[in-house]
Amino acid sequence: MKVTMRTIAKQAGVSVPTVSRVLNSPEQVKPETREKVMHVIRTLNFRPNAIARNLRVQQSRTIGVIIPQIRDYFFNELYQGIYKAATENGFNILLFDAQLDPERVMEGFSFLKEQQAEGIIFTSSYISNDYYTMIARVGLPVILTLTESPWHDLPAFKVDEQKAAFDAMSYLVARGHRKIGVISGPLESTIAGQHRYDGYMMAIKHYQLPFDTNQLAFGDFRYESGYRAMETILSHAKTTGITAVCVASDEMAIGAMRAVYDYHLRVPEDISVIGFDNLSISDMVTPKLTTVAQPFEQIGYEAVTALITKLEGGGNKVSNGAHNLSHQIISRESVANCTYDDS
Amino acid sequence: MKVTMRTIAKQAGVSVPTVSRVLNSPEQVKPETREKVMHVIRTLNFRPNAIARNLRVQQSRTIGVIIPQIRDYFFNELYQGIYKAATENGFNILLFDAQLDPERVMEGFSFLKEQQAEGIIFTSSYISNDYYTMIARVGLPVILTLTESPWHDLPAFKVDEQKAAFDAMSYLVARGHRKIGVISGPLESTIAGQHRYDGYMMAIKHYQLPFDTNQLAFGDFRYESGYRAMETILSHAKTTGITAVCVASDEMAIGAMRAVYDYHLRVPEDISVIGFDNLSISDMVTPKLTTVAQPFEQIGYEAVTALITKLEGGGNKVSNGAHNLSHQIISRESVANCTYDDS
DNA sequence: CTGAAAGCGCTTACAG
DNA sequence: CTGAAAGCGCTTACAG
Numbered sequence A, B: 001m002k003v004t005m006r007t008i009a010k011q012a013g014v015s016v017p018t019v020s021r022v023l024n025s026p027e028q029v030k031p032e033t034r035e036k037v038m039h040v041i042r043t044l045n046f047r048p049n050a051i052a053r054n055l056r057v058q059q060s061r062t063i064g065v066i067i068p069q070i071r072d073y074f075f076n077e078l079y080q081g082i083y084k085a086a087t088e089n090g091f092n093i094l095l096f097d098a099q100l101d102p103e104r105v106m107e108g109f110s111f112l113k114e115q116q117a118e119g120i121i122f123t124s125s126y127i128s129n130d131y132y133t134m135i136a137r138v139g140l141p142v143i144l145t146l147t148e149s150p151w152h153d154l155p156a157f158k159v160d161e162q163k164a165a166f167d168a169m170s171y172l173v174a175r176g177h178r179k180i181g182v183i184s185g186p187l188e189s190t191i192a193g194q195h196r197y198d199g200y201m202m203a204i205k206h207y208q209l210p211f212d213t214n215q216l217a218f219g220d221f222r223y224e225s226g227y228r229a230m231e232t233i234l235s236h237a238k239t240t241g242i243t244a245v246c247v248a249s250d251e252m253a254i255g256a257m258r259a260v261y262d263y264h265l266r267v268p269e270d271i272s273v274i275g276f277d278n279l280s281i282s283d284m285v286t287p288k289l290t291t292v293a294q295p296f297e298q299i300g301y302e303a304v305t306a307l308i309t310k311l312e313g314g315g316n317k318v319s320n321g322a323h324n325l326s327h328q329i330i331s332r333e334s335v336a337n338c339t340y341d342d343s
Numbered sequence C, D: 001c002t003g004a005a006a007g008c009g010c011t012t013a014c015a016g
Helices: A005-012 A016-024 A031-043 A050-057 A075-088 A102-114 A129-138 A161-174 A190-206 A223-235 A250-262 A296-311 B005-012 B016-024 B031-044 B050-057 B075-088 B102-114 B129-138 B161-174 B190-206 B223-235 B250-262 B296-317
Strands: A062-067 A092-097 A119-122 A142-145 A155-159 A180-184 A216-218 A244-247 A272-277 A290-293 A321-325 A328-330 B062-067 B092-097 B119-122 B142-145 B155-159 B180-184 B216-218 B244-247 B272-277 B290-293 B321-325 B328-330
Touching: A005 A016, A005 A031, A016 A031, A050 B050, A062 A075, A062 A102, A062 A296, A075 A092, A075 A296, A075 B075, A075 B092, A092 A102, A092 B075, A092 B092, A102 A129, A119 A129, A119 A296, A142 A296, A155 A161, A155 A296, A161 A180, A161 A190, A161 A244, A161 A272, A161 A290, A161 A328, A180 A190, A180 A223, A180 A250, A216 A223, A223 A244, A223 A250, A244 A250, A250 A272, A296 A321, B005 B016, B005 B031, B016 B031, B062 B075, B062 B102, B062 B296, B075 B092, B075 B296, B092 B102, B102 B129, B119 B129, B119 B296, B142 B296, B155 B161, B155 B296, B161 B180, B161 B190, B161 B244, B161 B272, B161 B290, B161 B328, B180 B190, B180 B223, B180 B250, B216 B223, B223 B244, B223 B250, B244 B250, B250 B272, B296 B321
Parallel strands: A062 A092, A062 A119, A119 A142, A142 A155, A155 A321, A180 A216, A180 A244, A244 A272, A272 A290, B062 B092, B062 B119, B119 B142, B142 B155, B155 B321, B180 B216, B180 B244, B244 B272, B272 B290
Antiparallel strands: A290 A328, B290 B328
């Protein structure tokens, strides 16, 4: 038999509202009745129906999260931050996995709306017009993570991708490298693809580094593609004379290091490699990967904190546009000082 | 202004039940009125309140999941399977992260009950009596993953840990190794600790391998502890003469491989290493890790499928006790044939 | 084919 | 300090 407030009320010989009061504002009820009610609550092991409560008080206390796909390596850390901030504020998380399918992200918004999410944390490698239309249509506050909106009219928690990529390149230059290869993500990926690429290119220009297309290859952020991109770059190594490679993701960087290994060269003695992300695995590979760290957990944490602030009426406190959290270069073992004469 | 069925009904000049019908059993309503209603639904962009519906039909369509901690590396894959099975059956997932705190897992059960979870997927490194009491108290169907209940009165989806560990050892023996080190998890961890340890020891007995305590070290499944455990084992390598090591988790195995590297030995030429889990990173390290694969995603998938079967009245179809899914040794690069004479 | 009524499990003014 | 009443947004027999 299901036990509800009605059950408790009957057993305790009081009314339903009284049961509700002992649970929600016990100071309003006489100590004796309070004890009486608490006693049957305990013996019947009663748990109030949070769903019913939420319906009545017109709030769901849940935040929807749309992500590209669960198996992304950054998901753990991002979600950890999201979960933490939500829990601290008594919110639940409802996750929607878009499985890299734009159709599904559209469904995600509808779904979360139906499930009464009060706001949405949205992560995507780009923001299409369709998404914008959908966001307007559901009419829920949306906060971006690891993403940026083209019109900057949504708050976005992320890293300054371009600057971070530029810094990775500078790190190499500061260690004497001038002939540097680049493994970029796909440029259709507005953020991690295009912006990082721009950062690398800005640095090449700024430091007046030699660069031609034989030093450049593209991948899809995954290990395999990093491996293949490195093979391409190595096939021109004799003419380009590269001593280092900037890679747009740790996973690709680890693949690239493997390619170097399979070609009987060494990282970092022959070729230095710097990654991007600072996934926890970067500290487990050999050589340990030098990389630029994104504070994934912090990004998740601050994004939902901001969302909750908005939900609780502090909309003016969280500005639209980019909230750039600080990135950081983590020096490990995959970059050496350049010992070749470059003249 | 919030738009509900009431809004739609008014606009369309029908009653609320009619709106409900066009959404849930459109064949029951006359095509003309159906069209009329659908039209205002579309223009007002109405989404029915799933929470209210669930309250009315007395189901929540949500499954609770309690895990030790989000940052576990297997979480991604396990959750992927959980999420997939839930989505396919129209169930939502509500996640509860116990943060390795027994107190919090207790809270988890209460919380999920209040949130009206219809059943619970529970992952834990051991099952205490307190947990049992709590499980009985909430009265929800519970299914274990990567875990086993001491009294086998709960369905448990997992791998035959002992057999899998035994097989890892056999794999080494088949390649000529006889002096084999063991890095175990903590024995308090009933499953991944004790059971795997038992499997290793059974194999040592079965194959009559030489073994003394200098070949054994313990860790906590993490990289760092694997590194240190390997250091301990290596410090006795001259006397023990080990040529291979069985490690109870991939993360520890990767740490162990690093220790070998730092001691200027090579994997697998000097020391072979076999892990346990087949985390996706095992394929990215160099040398790629040979290991015994647990089908995490499948475990998650089958566990929630079984739970849903139970919820839908097929309780007799899912038996209590262990459901052992098949493990598999994945041969990669970290194990070589033993070339030393053992006599 | 459609509407009025009742009710899911709660909460919250309003009386008393 | 406590209870009767109304209502959150739905669904579902029951009439008509």
